[in-house]
Amino acid sequence: MNENNKPNALLYGIDDKPPLTETIILGFQHYLTMFGSTVAIPLLLAPAFGINDPVEKGWLIATMFFVSGITTFLQVTWGNRLPIVQGGTFSFLAPTFAICGMAALANVGWEVRMQHVQGAIIAGSLFEIAIGASGLIGFLLRFVGPITIAPTIALIGLALFKFGAPEAGKDWYIGGLTILLIIVFSQYLRKVHRVFNLYPILLAIVAAWVVAAIGTFAGWFPAGHPSHINLENLNNAPWLRIPYPFQWGFPQFGVAAIVGMLAGYIASMVESIGDYYACARLSGAPVPDKTVISRGITFEGIGCMVAGIFGTGNGTTSYSENIGAIGLTRVGSRRVVQAGAIIMIVLGSVSKFGALFTTIPSPIVGGMYCAMFGMIAAVGISNLQFVDLNSARNLFILGFAFFMGLSVPEYFVLHPLKLGAGFKWFADIINTLGSTGMAVGAIIALVLDNTVPGTDVERGLVAWGSGE
Numbered sequence: 001m002n003e004n005n006k007p008n009a010l011l012y013g014i015d016d017k018p019p020l021t022e023t024i025i026l027g028f029q030h031y032l033t034m035f036g037s038t039v040a041i042p043l044l045l046a047p048a049f050g051i052n053d054p055v056e057k058g059w060l061i062a063t064m065f066f067v068s069g070i071t072t073f074l075q076v077t078w079g080n081r082l083p084i085v086q087g088g089t090f091s092f093l094a095p096t097f098a099i100c101g102m103a104a105l106a107n108v109g110w111e112v113r114m115q116h117v118q119g120a121i122i123a124g125s126l127f128e129i130a131i132g133a134s135g136l137i138g139f140l141l142r143f144v145g146p147i148t149i150a151p152t153i154a155l156i157g158l159a160l161f162k163f164g165a166p167e168a169g170k171d172w173y174i175g176g177l178t179i180l181l182i183i184v185f186s187q188y189l190r191k192v193h194r195v196f197n198l199y200p201i202l203l204a205i206v207a208a209w210v211v212a213a214i215g216t217f218a219g220w221f222p223a224g225h226p227s228h229i230n231l232e233n234l235n236n237a238p239w240l241r242i243p244y245p246f247q248w249g250f251p252q253f254g255v256a257a258i259v260g261m262l263a264g265y266i267a268s269m270v271e272s273i274g275d276y277y278a279c280a281r282l283s284g285a286p287v288p289d290k291t292v293i294s295r296g297i298t299f300e301g302i303g304c305m306v307a308g309i310f311g312t313g314n315g316t317t318s319y320s321e322n323i324g325a326i327g328l329t330r331v332g333s334r335r336v337v338q339a340g341a342i343i344m345i346v347l348g349s350v351s352k353f354g355a356l357f358t359t360i361p362s363p364i365v366g367g368m369y370c371a372m373f374g375m376i377a378a379v380g381i382s383n384l385q386f387v388d389l390n391s392a393r394n395l396f397i398l399g400f401a402f403f404m405g406l407s408v409p410e411y412f413v414l415h416p417l418k419l420g421a422g423f424k425w426f427a428d429i430i431n432t433l434g435s436t437g438m439a440v441g442a443i444i445a446l447v448l449d450n451t452v453p454g455t456d457v458e459r460g461l462v463a464w465g466s467g468e
Helices: 020-049 054-078 090-100 110-134 136-143 146-158 165-188 194-198 200-218 232-236 255-283 290-310 320-329 334-348 351-359 362-386 392-414 421-434 437-451
Strands: none
Touching: 020 054, 020 090, 020 110, 020 200, 020 320, 020 334, 020 362, 054 232, 054 290, 054 334, 054 351, 090 110, 090 146, 090 255, 090 421, 090 437, 110 136, 110 255, 110 290, 136 255, 136 290, 146 255, 146 362, 146 392, 146 437, 165 194, 165 200, 165 362, 194 200, 200 362, 232 351, 255 290, 255 320, 255 421, 255 437, 334 351, 392 421, 392 437, 421 437
16 A cells, blocks of 8 residues: 555555564554453453452453454454454443343352353354344344434443442542542543553553552551452462363353343444444545445454353453554554454463452452443443434433433342243343343333434434434
């Protein structure tokens, strides 16, 4: 590609191959960019599964990075072939929590809960593969507009409010410091230097982590204190441990868990398609056509199957953060992201690496959640820029979907549906869906937006692009 033809004066376009040293360094930068979001997922999942052993928690973290490397390499090499990083998705958190909270899994080991989640993810991946490979994704998107997407994505963040301030508040000195640093780095200093734009969460975590370490070794945070750093688990972890298929046991396939997980898949697919267009634009690739989109969704489904087989407790999706990194660095080379994928696989095999992050004190994790989950909610709400917010129709649908998405799960926690033994499977499905705010909001918004009369302009379909 000629330098003059590259959009935004790209240093390296999608088909360019930078020198090996530059490729490795730029690939490592992509790894650092996706680090904050990726490590947050297993840290949040571990207590939901009931993983109390820090060494096992480290294995889960390492597995997440290992699988992210595999799925990224598959997508970039044979999928949509865009320089787009694949990693864990927050869309799967709410369904996973609902599955882990099922009455039948109340008194079992964490491996059993993991097996049920793995089964739901593997079964759901077949749904995503079928949607992508058949080309149905284009047809289904006609029914999904910004009024459906806004509450679906926003409720992912809003439903996790219990994990924010309660965790950070275990020690507001460290938890509050984490929140403050994220705000300062990401908002006030983002134009001072691009490092603050690329890694605000990572920098905040490391800075608060260093303060906690100083406090630990100075005796301010003794053993048992929320901000105490215990290195015993890091020392006990082996240097190398390569994740392997079915390492937690063979997956269990429950109908209720599978149906509940589908809401996460739908949200993930819609979000990824938007990422494909953004990535292509910034990397100098042609505008994705139906074939590229279908192939991308197919390989995201394959990636979710890989995640389910290895047992990350999560799926895989495209990372918007890394697309932003392409715009900032002006490097859209496919080869660079492939190098980043290999780095993820290598570091995911180093057990000490995963164990290191189990030493992060819970107030720091809570502070990170406060910023990240709020941002997810805001990203969902940002879809409303395409909608006529003066329309009483739209306001009713949105308000009702948001409120019920928060309220209905609280009802099901107190009053789960109970039917006879012959219909227990149906009760499990309803309880799982009803306990997942994202699913409740998505179903309500989807049904009402497609049945209540309204013009395409009013619904935001024309401005959003799905009405063309």
